[in-house]
Amino acid sequence: MNLIEYPDRDMLAINLANLLAGELKATLLSHDTASIAVPGGTTPGPIFDALCAAPLEWDKVMVLPTDERWVTPDDPRSNARLIREHLLVGRAAEAKFLSLHGTGAHPEDDLDAIAAQIEPALPLSVLLLGMGEDCHVASLFPGTPGLAAALADDAPALAAMAPAGQPEARITLTAPVLDGALKKHLVILGWEKRDALERAQSLSPEEAPVQAVLSEMNVHWAV
Numbered sequence: 342m343n344l345i346e347y348p349d350r351d352m353l354a355i356n357l358a359n360l361l362a363g364e365l366k367a368t369l370l371s372h373d374t375a376s377i378a379v380p381g382g383t384t385p386g387p388i389f390d391a392l393c394a395a396p397l398e399w400d401k402v403m404v405l406p407t408d409e410r411w412v413t414p415d416d417p418r419s420n421a422r423l424i425r426e427h428l429l430v431g432r433a434a435e436a437k438f439l440s441l442h443g444t445g446a447h448p449e450d451d452l453d454a455i456a457a458q459i460e461p462a463l464p465l466s467v468l469l470l471g472m473g474e475d476c477h478v479a480s481l482f483p484g485t486p487g488l489a490a491a492l493a494d495d496a497p498a499l500a501a502m503a504p505a506g507q508p509e510a511r512i513t514l515t516a517p518v519l520d521g522a523l524k525k526h527l528v529i530l531g532w533e534k535r536d537a538l539e540r541a542q543s544l545s546p547e548e549a550p551v552q553a554v555l556s557e558m559n560v561h562w563a564v
């Protein structure tokens with residue numbers, strides 16, 4: 342795990358956006374396409390606002406959420422909506438968005454169809470993850486039924502989860518897909534999350550799911 346500290350959140354957003362853009366560009370030097378999975382939540386917005394202006398061949402880039410809330414795509418809680426409003430604009434509007442939204446009443450109804458749609462993006466070229474203070478990443482929350490299967494080496498690409506305390510069901514990339522990304526970045530803000538990540542070092546992946554994806558992870562932190 343490589344920890345990079347920034348003097349403030351603006352510097353983190355600008356520098357991390359530039360780093361992600363550089364990794365996508367580098368991928369496209371030797372591949373016809375590149376892919377990046379990005380989180381929802383409150384942290385990534387400023388990073389997306391900087392990344393969307395990056396001069397690269399966005400029409401060759403696939404963008405997908407690390408996870409999605411099982412709501413309609415225009416719901417304010419939808420990660421797709423956050424990505425469409427902040428990342429898939431400007432130059433990045435040309436990117437191909439791979440949605441994790443399905444049409445079924447429950448995520449389980451659509452796992453196979455959605456997995457087929459995201460197959461061309463795997464293995465991920467670049468991964469950007471956020472983390473909760475409970476050390477969840479994507480929608481891999483501690484204590485959720487099905488978490489062990491989603492963390493297992495033989496896990497399928499996607500899992501349906503029903504995290505306690507969350508208002509809706511979730512669909513999430515599983516640990517092997519997240520951990521298998523070629524370039525990996527975790528962005529955390531504030532002392533609470535930094536302390537949580539420190540505590541996670543002595544916990545199991547089931548107790549702290551971030552532990553399942555920390556190999557060769559670049560952790561970007563600002564207070």
Ligand SMILES: O=C(O)[C@H](O)[C@@H](O)[C@H](O)[C@H](O)COP(=O)(O)O
Nearest residue numbers: 380381382383384471472473479
């Ligand atoms: O769907 C989501 O919300 C994200 O994928 C989730 O894993 C997020 O990264 C963490 O919950 C941190 O969220 P904040 O950035 O809001 O702290």
